[in-house]
Amino acid sequence: YFxxxxxxxxLTNLAKxxxxxxxSHTSVRxxxxxxxxxxxxxxxxxxxxxxxxxxxxxxxxxxxxxAELIDARTDAHVWAETYDRxxxxxxxxxxxxxxxIVTQLKARLxxxxxxxxxxxxxxxxxxxxxxxxxxxxxxxxxxxxDVRAALLQALKSLVEAIQRDPNFVSAxxxxxRANSLLFFFDLDPTPDRISLAEAxxxxxxxxxxxxxxxxxxxxxxxxxxxxDYDRAQEELAIARPGLPNSTPFFILSGYINRRRNHFGxxxxxxxxxxxxxPRNPNAYNLLADxxxxxRRFPEAVHVYDNVLAAGEQTPIVRFxxxxxxxxGSGDTGPFRDILTKFPDMEFAGGxxxxxxxxxxxxxxxxxxxxxxxxxxxxxxxxIDFSFYFPKSWYTAMVARAKGDSAGAMAAFxxxxxxxxxxxxxxxxxxxxxxxxxxxxxxxxxxxxAIREAQHAIDLMPISKDIYDGALVLxxxxxxxxWSGDRDGALELLQKLLTMPGYTNYGRLxxxxxxxxxxxxxxxxxxxxxxxxx
Numbered sequence: 001y002f003x004x005x006x007x008x009x010x011l012t013n014l015a016k017x018x019x020x021x022x023x024s025h026t027s028v029r030x031x032x033x034x035x036x037x038x039x040x041x042x043x044x045x046x047x048x049x050x051x052x053x054x055x056x057x058x059x060x061x062x063x064x065x066x067a068e069l070i071d072a073r074t075d076a077h078v079w080a081e082t083y084d085r086x087x088x089x090x091x092x093x094x095x096x097x098x099x100x101i102v103t104q105l106k107a108r109l110x111x112x113x114x115x116x117x118x119x120x121x122x123x124x125x126x127x128x129x130x131x132x133x134x135x136x137x138x139x140x141x142x143x144x145x146d147v148r149a150a151l152l153q154a155l156k157s158l159v160e161a162i163q164r165d166p167n168f169v170s171a172x173x174x175x176x177r178a179n180s181l182l183f184f185f186d187l188d189p190t191p192d193r194i195s196l197a198e199a200x201x202x203x204x205x206x207x208x209x210x211x212x213x214x215x216x217x218x219x220x221x222x223x224x225x226x227x228d229y230d231r232a233q234e235e236l237a238i239a240r241p242g243l244p245n246s247t248p249f250f251i252l253s254g255y256i257n258r259r260r261n262h263f264g265x266x267x268x269x270x271x272x273x274x275x276x277x278p279r280n281p282n283a284y285n286l287l288a289d290x291x292x293x294x295r296r297f298p299e300a301v302h303v304y305d306n307v308l309a310a311g312e313q314t315p316i317v318r319f320x321x322x323x324x325x326x327x328g329s330g331d332t333g334p335f336r337d338i339l340t341k342f343p344d345m346e347f348a349g350g351x352x353x354x355x356x357x358x359x360x361x362x363x364x365x366x367x368x369x370x371x372x373x374x375x376x377x378x379x380x381x382x383i384d385f386s387f388y389f390p391k392s393w394y395t396a397m398v399a400r401a402k403g404d405s406a407g408a409m410a411a412f413x414x415x416x417x418x419x420x421x422x423x424x425x426x427x428x429x430x431x432x433x434x435x436x437x438x439x440x441x442x443x444x445x446x447x448x449a450i451r452e453a454q455h456a457i458d459l460m461p462i463s464k465d466i467y468d469g470a471l472v473l474x475x476x477x478x479x480x481x482w483s484g485d486r487d488g489a490l491e492l493l494q495k496l497l498t499m500p501g502y503t504n505y506g507r508l509x510x511x512x513x514x515x516x517x518x519x520x521x522x523x524x525x526x527x528x529x530x531x532x533x
Contacts (some may be wrong), residue, residue: 002125003056004029005132006065006094010052013098013117015245019107022245023048024277026139030311043072045310046278050078052101061087067097069104079104091120116242122171127164130157131171138178139248142385143281143316147348148187151178172204173217177248184224185386189426194225212242220252227465229256247277251286258290261466263500266290274303278310284317285385288324293467293500295530297328315342319351327506329532332358349380349388356394360512365402372398383471383502387431390418396442401512412442430460430468434475441482449479462499470501481516490522497526505530 008025015022023046031037039051054067063086069079081100083093095118102109109117122128134154137144144150158175162168179197182188201221204214219235222228236253243249254269270287277283284307291300304321315338322334336358338345345351352375359368372394379388392415399407419436423429437452453476462469474496480488496503508514508527517523 002058002129004136005129006056006090008132008135009091009094009121009128010098013094014101016113016116016242017102017107017109018113018241018244019109020102020105020245021048021276024139024245024247024280026136026247027277027279027310029136030279039070039072039075047275049073050105058087063087063090063093065093065097069101087125090125112242122161122165122168124161124165124168127161127168127171130161130164131168131174134158134161134171134178135174138174138181140281141181142285143314143347145347147185148182151182151187154178167207169204169208169211170213172200172207173211173213176200176204176217177220180221180224186388186422186426186429186432189422189429197221197225212239215239216243216246216249216252223252223256229260229465232256245276247273247280247283250276251282254286254290258293259465259467261462261500263290263294279307279312281314281316285320288320289385292324292327292504293502295328295500295504297324297504297532300324300328315345316347318342319345319347319354323354326510327502327504330506330509332361332510346375346377348385349375349377350382352377353380353382353389353394356398357511360398360401361510365398368398369395387435387471389435390415392418393435393439396439397512400442401515409443412439415439416443428459430456430472433459434472437475438478438482441479446479446483446485449483450476453479466499466501470496470499470503474501474503478513481514484516486517486520486523489517490520490526493523493526497530505532 004025007029011022011025011028014020015024027046031042043049043051049072051070051072052067053070054065057064063083065083067081067083068077070076071078079100081097083097085093098117099109099114122131134157137150137154141147141150155175155178158171158178161171162175165171176197179193179200183193183197198221201214201218204211204217208214215235216239219232219239222232222235233256236249239249250269250273254266254273257263257269258266267287267290270283270290273280273283274287284303288300288303291297291303301321301324304317304324307317319338319342322338325331326335335354339351339355339358352371355371356368359365359371372391375391378391380391380394381387382389392411396408396411396415399411416436416439419432419439422432423436426432433452434456437449437456440452441449453472456472456475457469460468460472462473473492477489477492477496480486480492493503505527508530
């Protein structure tokens, strides 16, 4: 981690220079020492003209850092330097090195940028190593096998780093972000989690009131914990001049723009993040997901093609590429192939529901039940990255499909208890209430289900947040579908197709949620209208 920390801090320093485009650590760390490296190919994959490579050696309190700047277009060596100092000089070396690169590339360095580059992030090298470990987790949480466990591990490292250096501003900022993520994704949606995020922010801003990173973290907090999009954007406006090459900044800006139905701006933000960090899973997944929401499926597939071309090998990329094909075309072939090729793949519980779905399509309910029982998880991501469905939800789906009414009712009752407990911890949560409404529709409580679904819509109208707004509106459409009100369901489906969302050809054509509408000519006409041309 020490060498990665040195690399990360040099890139962080260079990223403060607005005149440069600097690829983030998440992407460049893929090119490990020891493997044969083709600089021209790496430059092409990352979209850069220059590459800095080097080595770090540490022996007790001595450091030797070799650095070399290479023109990736010609493979010519532009500049080289060796630093042989004490370990205590690490941050000074990193600052000198970054400024030498700026000089070689003839970039303009403002007095403020120079001062920020020269500032030491911490006085404690062990605290710095702990911070680097945590930073890597937070910056790529989407691809974590268990997001909750990963973020809690990051927080453990950050708490240790802060204990070693109570003035470590960046560690406080990442602690605030990790706590905000845990709350936002309902992985720990408690008031205590909000308090921890707020306390970390207050410490960061107390130490550095003008810190761009701290204002960015506060914007993240306003967005994820308070759903206050106006104040979040105000904080981003303060942070923006100091974070010209920040992938997390553009990801958060894209997130907020997308929820406010500014999809053009969101696409621009996510594209910028992807250009700055082409192998950052948060960047490429959110860009592709934005195309999926806009039903521009070939472009979503193209994003994943670019990620694979850049050398990414993780199976989840191929899974999400196949998902985009399925949603746009209704072709389950590539999707099934990936699930078969990687039988143990499970990221945040997102693949078990897919295996259940495919088994149900085949009428193989025993296999669907086996898959559910085999998973040690109790909740799963399904349609998106931000909500987890209880296992009993899928048990009920399978039981309904195979005609086991008693089994479905028992599973729905269990699911209802779980959702009710969630609402005690996080009351008035629109997504949870919308799913609760569908459960009550499954239990035959039509009037209650409609009231709950409408309440969810009132809590999260499209005018406030089109992302969650469309999902809770689809919840009411499904309540109508399961309650036998085809007219109400079809009217809402027509409305849903006028806005970005996950209501798409593959899901309407194949997903068991919509089975009660199949065979209705009006529904089939809607499905046909979405078929690829």
